Amino acid sequence: MTPEEIKNKIQTALPGTALKWVRDTLLIENPQDLPKVANFLKTSEEFRFDYLSSVTGADYLQYLEAVYHLYSMEKKTGPFVLRARVGRDQARIPSLVPLYRGAEYQEREAYDTYGIIFENHPDLRRIFMWEGFEGFPMRKDYVQEDSEILEASDIEWLEKHQVQVPEGMKKRAEELKKQGRRAVAERPGQPEPQ
Amino acid sequence: MEKIFSARDPSALNTETLEINFGPQHPSTHGVFRMNIVCDGETVVSLKPVMGYLHRNHEQIAENMSYAASMPYTDRLDYFNSMSNNFGYSLAVEKLANIEVPERAQYIRVIMAELTRLVNHVSVIGFLLNDLGAFFTPVLYAFREREKILDIFEEVSGARMMCNYFRFGGVKYEIQPHILQRIKEIVKKFPKFLEEFEALLSKNEILCMRCQNVGVLPKELAVSASITGPMLRASGVDYDIRKVDKYSIYGRFKFRIPLGEKGDVYDRYYVRILEMHESLKILDQALKDIPATGELVSKKMAPFLKSPRNFKPPVGEAYGRVEAPKGELGFYVVSDGTPQPWRYHVRAPSFINLTILEDMCLGHKIADVIVILGSVDIVLGEVDH
Numbered sequence: 001m002t003p004e005e006i007k008n009k010i011q012t013a014l015p016g017t018a019l020k021w022v023r024d025t026l027l028i029e030n031p032q033d034l035p036k037v038a039n040f041l042k043t044s045e046e047f048r049f050d051y052l053s054s055v056t057g058a059d060y061l062q063y064l065e066a067v068y069h070l071y072s073m074e075k076k077t078g079p080f081v082l083r084a085r086v087g088r089d090q091a092r093i094p095s096l097v098p099l100y101r102g103a104e105y106q107e108r109e110a111y112d113t114y115g116i117i118f119e120n121h122p123d124l125r126r127i128f129m130w131e132g133f134e135g136f137p138m139r140k141d142y143v144q145e146d147s148e149i150l151e152a153s154d155i156e157w158l159e160k161h162q163v164q165v166p167e168g169m170k171k172r173a174e175e176l177k178k179q180g181r182r183a184v185a186e187r188p189g190q191p192e193p194q
Numbered sequence: 195m196e197k198i199f200s201a202r203d204p205s206a207l208n209t210e211t212l213e214i215n216f217g218p219q220h221p222s223t224h225g226v227f228r229m230n231i232v233c234d235g236e237t238v239v240s241l242k243p244v245m246g247y248l249h250r251n252h253e254q255i256a257e258n259m260s261y262a263a264s265m266p267y268t269d270r271l272d273y274f275n276s277m278s279n280n281f282g283y284s285l286a287v288e289k290l291a292n293i294e295v296p297e298r299a300q301y302i303r304v305i306m307a308e309l310t311r312l313v314n315h316v317s318v319i320g321f322l323l324n325d326l327g328a329f330f331t332p333v334l335y336a337f338r339e340r341e342k343i344l345d346i347f348e349e350v351s352g353a354r355m356m357c358n359y360f361r362f363g364g365v366k367y368e369i370q371p372h373i374l375q376r377i378k379e380i381v382k383k384f385p386k387f388l389e390e391f392e393a394l395l396s397k398n399e400i401l402c403m404r405c406q407n408v409g410v411l412p413k414e415l416a417v418s419a420s421i422t423g424p425m426l427r428a429s430g431v432d433y434d435i436r437k438v439d440k441y442s443i444y445g446r447f448k449f450r451i452p453l454g455e456k457g458d459v460y461d462r463y464y465v466r467i468l469e470m471h472e473s474l475k476i477l478d479q480a481l482k483d484i485p486a487t488g489e490l491v492s493k494k495m496a497p498f499l500k501s502p503r504n505f506k507p508p509v510g511e512a513y514g515r516v517e518a519p520k521g522e523l524g525f526y527v528v529s530d531g532t533p534q535p536w537r538y539h540v541r542a543p544s545f546i547n548l549t550i551l552e553d554m555c556l557g558h559k560i561a562d563v564i565v566i567l568g569s570v571d572i573v574l575g576e577v578d579h
Contacts, residue, residue: 023510023511025511050417050418051417051420051433052420053420053515053522053524054513054524054539056539056541058528058537058539059537067526069513069526069541073417073431073433076433076438079513081513099418100418100419100420101415101418101419101420101549101550102418102419102421102546102549104419104549105545105546105549106541106546109545113251113253126246127245127246128246128249128251128578128579129246129249130246137251137254138251138253
């Protein structure tokens with residue numbers, strides 16, 4: 001079946017869904033349509049994509065993306081890749097857990113690392129990072145603190161709790177404060193071509 | 195008549211549930227893994243896995259360096275099977291950059307992947323028996339065989355566990371004829387060991403009683419929960435990526451896919467034993483057909499061995515997956531045309547296989563939780579990536 005045929009099949013079964021092919025993968029233009037499309041692909045006799053292999057997020061600066069790799073265990077076909085794009089601030093995608101149990105932990109992982117909120121997920125919590133962790137570490141604009149360098153506020157806290165802080169560290173913190181910078185870990189740059 | 199105090203009638207008892215934090219420092223969790231278990235007496239009422247103690251954001255590390263540089267990091271995912279992790283990653287990148295792998299390298303890859311499967315399955319059965327209380331006798335037998343294979347890995351790649359042996363478009367080092375001879379000997383002697391192992395275990399009354407009808411995973415749930423590997427096949431679903439995708443040169447070998455019936459712990463144990471027999475068949479055929487000479491790395495990729503940072507796959511994305519001993523190991527790589535991947539994702543089998551741990555454990559005794567977890571076969575390096 002050609003990509004165009006597959007797209008037409010889905011659109012005749014589910015009128016009103018906007019679909020687009022991006023590099024052999026099917027982009028669902030309105031993320032709210034995702035469960036409908038997935039349900040159709042899972043139940044339709046022709047496709048029977050009953051196995052959701054991988055769910056993951058990705059950050060493309062202008063938008064966040066969720067990527068789903070579907071296979072069929074019954075027909076031994078696949079992969080069929082679905083993607084849904086959401087804005088960075090309004091990252092809400094309906095969860096696929098009611099259809100595929102296997103999405104449960106993977107969606108939690110995508111939430112943990114990219115901050116995509118999966119609506120109707122039964123238990124959307126952080127999975128790898130600890131509770132109370134701020135930020136989403138896999139986003140491209142995430143800045144990591146340099147744990148080696150203390151900031152002025154850290155030193156204040158430590159001294160309040162009767163911890164001795166070496167003079168060198170205090171000096172460093174003072175300098176940072178003067179420059180109005182935070183102690184951010186340097187990101188490895190683009191590798192130089194040899 | 196007065197109500198008899200009976201465990202069969204819970205209404206007669208005034209009971210309270212007990213919450214247990216199982217792990218993270220517990221030998222039978224196979225690493226640092228925690229389960230929040232709520233027990234009613236000894237029966238499990240609720241179980242919530244807690245993970246992330248070994249989290250190091252493997253994906254971000256890989257996104258911050260060149261493609262070839264994350265090959266050694268993939269070893270650390272599932273540190274028991276570094277060869278098959280390498281296999282999955284190189285398969286994804288080869289798909290991305292459209293690289294052909296030379297014939298001899300393909301055979302070496304398959305031989306190494308199947309040896310890895312033997313290593314994994316013998317040790318996981320050993321550990322399962324450990325969890326059952328057969329303390330270290332089966333593990334010792336298993337590790338005796340594992341050592342022989344690790345010696346091969348050491349001689350081939352220079353490392354016993356962190357092999358880092360595969361390269362995009364081939365493998366790193368030549369495999370000497372005397373090593374092939376030694377692999378042949380191992381393959382010849384292995385069935386005898388399996389026989390011995392089985393004589394000790396398969397019909398053992400304690401093993402049967404502890405494992406049969408424990409942790410049953412129905413077929414439908416297994417498919418819907420994306421379970422893969424021996425666990426899926428123990429539930430009776432005929433799905434093996436070596437057969438379905440025929441990646442590398444698996445299409446050339448004759449082997450069967452062992453299936454379980456019930457999907458209990460015993461089936462998972464027995465499917466692994468049978469899978470080792472099938473792996474031996476593949477090894478037998480591969481060792482017979484391997485070309486005596488040939489390239490190790492494709493001509494296209496040979497220059498990049500010395501200067502890996504010049505390797506820039508074309509813009510695009512690829513999802514490469516292999517049948518790792520624990521299940522489907524997938525790598526999703528997105529390239530933006532620079533020497534670093536834009537997105538790198540690992541679909542870790544033992545992480546996803548944990549999804550239905552609670553479903554399998556509910557209603558069983560807390561001692562069975564350990565056995566069920568052992569039969570899932572997790573490695574925390576992979577679960578936590």
